[in-house]
Amino acid sequence: MIYAYYRVSTELQNYESQKVGVIDFANRMNWKIDKEYIDEGVSGTILAKERKLGTLLNILNKDVGNIDKLLYNLRKRKEK
Numbered sequence: 001m002i003y004a005y006y007r008v009s010t011e012l013q014n015y016e017s018q019k020v021g022v023i024d025f026a027n028r029m030n031w032k033i034d035k036e037y038i039d040e041g042v043s044g045t046i047l048a049k050e051r052k053l054g055t056l057l058n059i060l061n062k063d064v065g066n067i068d069k070l071l072y073n074l075r076k077r078k079e080k
Contacts, residue, residue, distance in 0.1 A: 011041035
């Protein structure tokens with residue numbers, strides 16, 4: 001599965017510009033984004049487990065086993 005995560009720190013900001021960049025990257029890699037996680041108006045100082053980022057990291061930990069393996073897999077995909 002391919003996940004996307006977007007975060008903006010104030011309610012005045014919009015995650016759409018991040019989304020455009022992520023979708024563009026995914027398209028260049030021939031990836032289909034299966035699920036998106038969005039933290040709007042959430043400071044980066046808030047613990048990950050208290051944000052949607054924490055939810056995503058938990059899923060990745062279960063899906064991949066650990067973050068090191070995820071990074072390894074991403075590097076391998078990029079090399080292809």
